[in-house]
Amino acid sequence: METHHVDKSLEGKLKCLIFIPIISHTYCDLKCFAWNNEFVPFCKQARIDSVGLEIQLANRNVASRILPIQIHDIDSKDRLNFEQELGALASH
Numbered sequence: 001m002e003t004h005h006v007d008k009s010l011e012g013k014l015k016c017l018i019f020i021p022i023i024s025h026t027y028c029d030l031k032c033f034a035w036n037n038e039f040v041p042f043c044k045q046a047r048i049d050s051v052g053l054e055i056q057l058a059n060r061n062v063a064s065r066i067l068p069i070q071i072h073d074i075d076s077k078d079r080l081n082f083e084q085e086l087g088a089l090a091s092h
Helices: 006-011 033-048 076-086
Strands: 054-056 062-064
Touching: 033 076
Parallel strands: none
Antiparallel strands: 054 062
């Protein structure tokens, strides 16, 4: 909605320990609302906050704070966009 303050609405939601994006046909499109207003801002914020983009678990393994759930196959261009933003390879 044009009268909603999206940045303010999403600001608190993006300050989370774990981010779970739902990867669909349109999610990784560089023009997608969720991509530009949720995924990219979370990645940027996580890279500079005190926790970092990756966390060390109790067993000393390291895990990403982003846990994508893929509900559709995505094309290679969209997969590349996702991997470049995340800075890691996405599992198939």
